[in-house]
Amino acid sequence: MEEIVLELRGIGKYYLDGNNILWVFRDVNLKVKANEFVAIVAPSGSGKTTLLNIMATLDRPSEGKVFIDGIDISKIDDRELSYIRAKKIGFVFQQFNLIPELTALENVTLPFIFSGSRDIDYAIQLMKRIGLGERLNFYPSQLSGGQKQRVAIARALVNRPKILFADEPTGNLDPDSAKEVLRIFEELHKEGNTIILVTHDYDIARRAQRVYTIKNKTLVVKDDL
Amino acid sequence: MISKLILKFLLYNKIRTSLVVLSVFISSLFFISILGFGNAAKESIVNTLNRLSSDIILIIPLAIDNPLFLQRSLRTGLIGEAFRESDLKQISELPGVLGVYRTSGFDVTVSTRKEEFRLQVFAIEEEGVDLLFDTAELQEGRPILVSGNVFVGGGIADRYDMRVGDTIRINNRSFKIAGIFKKIGPNLFNIDNGIFLLNDDLVELADLDRNRVYSMVVKFDSSTDEETLRSRIHEILDRSRKIKDTDARDYSLLSGSAVSKQIGNLIDVLRYFFLVISGVSIFVSLINLTNNLYIFITEKYKQLATMKVLGGDSRFIYTMILGMSSAFIILGILPTILIVSTISLLNLPFILYATDIYISISLLILSILITSYFPSRAALSIQPAEALRYE
Numbered sequence: 001m002e003e004i005v006l007e008l009r010g011i012g013k014y015y016l017d018g019n020n021i022l023w024v025f026r027d028v029n030l031k032v033k034a035n036e037f038v039a040i041v042a043p044s045g046s047g048k049t050t051l052l053n054i055m056a057t058l059d060r061p062s063e064g065k066v067f068i069d070g071i072d073i074s075k076i077d078d079r080e081l082s083y084i085r086a087k088k089i090g091f092v093f094q095q096f097n098l099i100p101e102l103t104a105l106e107n108v109t110l111p112f113i114f115s116g117s118r119d120i121d122y123a124i125q126l127m128k129r130i131g132l133g134e135r136l137n138f139y140p141s142q143l144s145g146g147q148k149q150r151v152a153i154a155r156a157l158v159n160r161p162k163i164l165f166a167d168e169p170t171g172n173l174d175p176d177s178a179k180e181v182l183r184i185f186e187e188l189h190k191e192g193n194t195i196i197l198v199t200h201d202y203d204i205a206r207r208a209q210r211v212y213t214i215k216n217k218t219l220v221v222k223d224d225l
Numbered sequence: 226m227i228s229k230l231i232l233k234f235l236l237y238n239k240i241r242t243s244l245v246v247l248s249v250f251i252s253s254l255f256f257i258s259i260l261g262f263g264n265a266a267k268e269s270i271v272n273t274l275n276r277l278s279s280d281i282i283l284i285i286p287l288a289i290d291n292p293l294f295l296q297r298s299l300r301t302g303l304i305g306e307a308f309r310e311s312d313l314k315q316i317s318e319l320p321g322v323l324g325v326y327r328t329s330g331f332d333v334t335v336s337t338r339k340e341e342f343r344l345q346v347f348a349i350e351e352e353g354v355d356l357l358f359d360t361a362e363l364q365e366g367r368p369i370l371v372s373g374n375v376f377v378g379g380g381i382a383d384r385y386d387m388r389v390g391d392t393i394r395i396n397n398r399s400f401k402i403a404g405i406f407k408k409i410g411p412n413l414f415n416i417d418n419g420i421f422l423l424n425d426d427l428v429e430l431a432d433l434d435r436n437r438v439y440s441m442v443v444k445f446d447s448s449t450d451e452e453t454l455r456s457r458i459h460e461i462l463d464r465s466r467k468i469k470d471t472d473a474r475d476y477s478l479l480s481g482s483a484v485s486k487q488i489g490n491l492i493d494v495l496r497y498f499f500l501v502i503s504g505v506s507i508f509v510s511l512i513n514l515t516n517n518l519y520i521f522i523t524e525k526y527k528q529l530a531t532m533k534v535l536g537g538d539s540r541f542i543y544t545m546i547l548g549m550s551s552a553f554i555i556l557g558i559l560p561t562i563l564i565v566s567t568i569s570l571l572n573l574p575f576i577l578y579a580t581d582i583y584i585s586i587s588l589l590i591l592s593i594l595i596t597s598y599f600p601s602r603a604a605l606s607i608q609p610a611e612a613l614r615y616e
Binding site: 049050053056058059078079082083085086087091093095097099100101102106109110111112113114115155159 | 226227229230233234236237527528531532533534535536537538539540541608609610613614
């Protein structure tokens with residue numbers, strides 16, 4: 001039986017506008033197996049980042065349940081949630097969100113503070129793997145956009161997470177850098193990583209095994225790519 | 226790694242960090258200086274007073290603690306409220322008392338070669354003159370006081386250019402300066418600013434009643450309990466003057482320890498006043514520090530959110546903010562400790578008691594906790610999804 005690493009059950013999210021409830025989406029159901037590459041493609045403002053944040057435990061749903069590696073995250077406290085973020089989740093942002101005061105290697109090993117790991121060799125191996133073995137001690141300001149995003153990918157992977165979430169990972173990159181980052185994602189998938197990626201770019205979404213979109217305020221399979 | 230992160234965050238804006246550290250340094254140095262130098266000043270003055278007149282009680286007809294009697298005494302002069310001969314006799318018979326001597330103070334006009342001024346001269350009967358010489362050393366002259374001679378305090382001698390051998394006139398009677406006391410600071414007889422003569426001379430020149438006891442000096446055995454002796458003297462004088470309520474006493478017992486206690490209290494009041502001012506300066510520097518931590522959180526809002534995404538929990542946030550606050554405070558206090566250590570090595574008048582150190586350390590820990598608590602709460606309230614959504 002294949003391992004389910006992420007499950008969404010009846011997820012909904014709304015915001016209050018005075019007395020009115022504004023639903024972003026509702027009744028979202030999804031199961032992601034280990035080693036799957038799933039993409040959610042939808043135009044800006046459709047709620048895909050909100051959905052990704054809920055999946056990655058960065059936001060709480062208004063209704064429904066999220067299971068990560070079989071754990072119901074609605075039933076755990078902030079401390080356990082931090083543990084899940086540190087151990088089971090990797091997150092790649094559109095804006096990279098590197099710490100400018102830290103070198104590339106220090107940025108990659110930053111999650112060790114939270115996971116308790118000390119595997120510096122693995123961090124260096126990851127840096128070499130993404131082609132930044134020569135720039136370990138460079139600061140983010142000394143790196144190009146593509147290099148920054150590669151550092152961010154290494155940082156997301158350094159604790160060997162169960163799921164790698166990516167929010168528009170090529171959104172801030174030039175075409176060549178975007179290609180390089182996507183190639184890395186594909187390689188990571190081939191190596192057995194589970195990837196969930198949101199994008200507004202259909203060309204990027206096509207690289208995934210399964211593609212979803214948000215239509216009529218719910219998540220549906222996108223099979224017309 | 227977390228300490229490295231704290232260090233990098235501290236160094237990312239060096240000028241601001243330096244200014245916060247400087248404010249902590251200045252306020253802590255101010256506080257410790259007032260504490261240390263204040264302690265030393267109090268100890269020095271109290272020790273001097275105790276050393277000079279710890280076995281003497283001066284009984285004066287003036288209730289210095291009672292404004293009503295003080296006003297009356299100032300109007301009538303010290304001689305207005307004399308004691309009885311029998312009082313003197315009874316006090317001299319108390320256990321531990323080595324001698325009781327008549328004294329008086331009187332406002333006179335003093336004329337030197339150059340100037341004329343008013344002053345209250347102090348007189349003591351011949352048998353008790355040694356008390357003066359026990360209290361202060363002579364700068365010039367020999368410790369023998371005879372009729373027609375006076376001794377002059379170092380302060381007044383400097384002020385009016387008086388020298389041994391000079392003749393001065395007191396209420397138009399000539400006296401020869403037989404000696405000048407060394408300056409000794411505050412003391413029971415106010416020696417620095419006094420002119421001293423024999424009681425018989427004063428009685429004559431002021432036309433006082435030779436049989437009255439205007440004031441007394443009691444010399445007691447230093448092994449005698451002063452408090453017990455004071456209460457026995459009070460009993461005698463209260464009975465003699467028909468005083469039932471202690472608040473109605475129209476006389477005072479002054480002693481070295483009482484004066485030192487009063488001066489010690491005065492120094493304490495001054496010291497606490499300055500400590501409050503320095504406490505305010507510490508408070509302001511802590512507000513500055515807290516404000517800087519808030520600015521740090523605002524500036525590093527996205528980075529803190531990123532760290533939460535990476536798994537940073539509340540313990541990490543508390544540790545980081547606590548670490549930054551500690552670093553600011555410790556870096557500010559370190560030079561203060563160095564300066565205080567140097568002062569201690571240089572033998573300057575600077576004393577820190579163990580309680581001062583405990584209080585300072587407790588204040589330090591409290592400051593770190595208070596300054597980091599509210600910024601930590603602000604950092605903890607950061608919602609990653611919200612913080613990372615916008616540029």
